Amino acid sequence: MKSQSGMGELIVRLLLVVGAAGLGTSAIAAAPQQTGSSTSSTPLPAAKLPPQDWHPQIIVRVHNYAHVDTELLLGAEAVATSILREAKVEARWVYCPLSQEDDERYPRCPADWGTNAFVLNILTPEMVGRIQTRVENLGSAPAPCDEDATSCPINVFYFRVVQRADQVGIHPGRLLGHVLAHEVGHLLGENHSPKGIMRGTWGRDDLKLMGFSILEFSTDQAAQLRATLLRRAARQEASRNVKLSADR
Numbered sequence: 001m002k003s004q005s006g007m008g009e010l011i012v013r014l015l016l017v018v019g020a021a022g023l024g025t026s027a028i029a030a031a032p033q034q035t036g037s038s039t040s041s042t043p044l045p046a047a048k049l050p051p052q053d054w055h056p057q058i059i060v061r062v063h064n065y066a067h068v069d070t071e072l073l074l075g076a077e078a079v080a081t082s083i084l085r086e087a088k089v090e091a092r093w094v095y096c097p098l099s100q101e102d103d104e105r106y107p108r109c110p111a112d113w114g115t116n117a118f119v120l121n122i123l124t125p126e127m128v129g130r131i132q133t134r135v136e137n138l139g140s141a142p143a144p145c146d147e148d149a150t151s152c153p154i155n156v157f158y159f160r161v162v163q164r165a166d167q168v169g170i171h172p173g174r175l176l177g178h179v180l181a182h183e184v185g186h187l188l189g190e191n192h193s194p195k196g197i198m199r200g201t202w203g204r205d206d207l208k209l210m211g212f213s214i215l216e217f218s219t220d221q222a223a224q225l226r227a228t229l230l231r232r233a234a235r236q237e238a239s240r241n242v243k244l245s246a247d248r
């Protein structure tokens with residue numbers, strides 16, 4: 001992310017995030033012999049639902065530490081964008097520097113884009129080796145992201161995505177896209193559910209389906225995602241108004 005010492009800070013941060021997120025709720029398990037969900041869905045508290053025609057946007061700041069091929073990454077982002085769009089959430093992906101020295105090459109990646117902007121770290125095997133993960137996990141995220149936080153991270157263990165995709169004979173970009181959408185779901189408060197994109201353990205049939213179609217959020221999950229984004233935006237607006245009042 002920023003120089004050697006900056007990278008050390010990143011690793012410490014990731015360690016804290018994974019620990020706080022809880023391995024059982026934030027990561028995808030997709031071992032071949034497993035076919036059931038490991039975690040049941042727990043409804044979140046009732047929230048004010050946004051209008052049906054309101055399509056909130058999230059921004060994902062991408063740090064491609066694993067140097068995933070650009071074309072593959074764009075394909076994965078397109079898959080995740082489609083899944084989120086089915087839930088009426090628009091995703092925008094912005095590429096960000098891997099070190100402070102690279103900052104000038106990424107002028108479109110400012111530090112703070114608000115509470116509906118998140119961070120995607122695509123980690124190398126070495127980086128994953130420094131944090132605690134179950135071997136079957138493909139990614140992790142805080143579950144949920146604090147509603148006032150501005151840079152909650154999704155961590156993706158890309159080499160495991162490639163291995164798993166190879167095992168079932170699908171393109172890794174298709175699986176990576178589903179991992180991204182699943183982890184965005186966790187950031188926005190979704191728990192695991194018995195089927196669909198938020199299933200805790202994707203079975204072989206789910207993985208095969210990903211090869212030519214998409215797993216989706218349920219109608220209730222989609223409404224919850226948008227309600228969460230509305231709430232986050234409202235909290236940010238209220239916070240800005242308080243600051244403006246204080247500055248006068």
Ligand SMILES: [Zn+2]
Nearest residue numbers: 025026027028
């Ligand atoms: Zn999960």
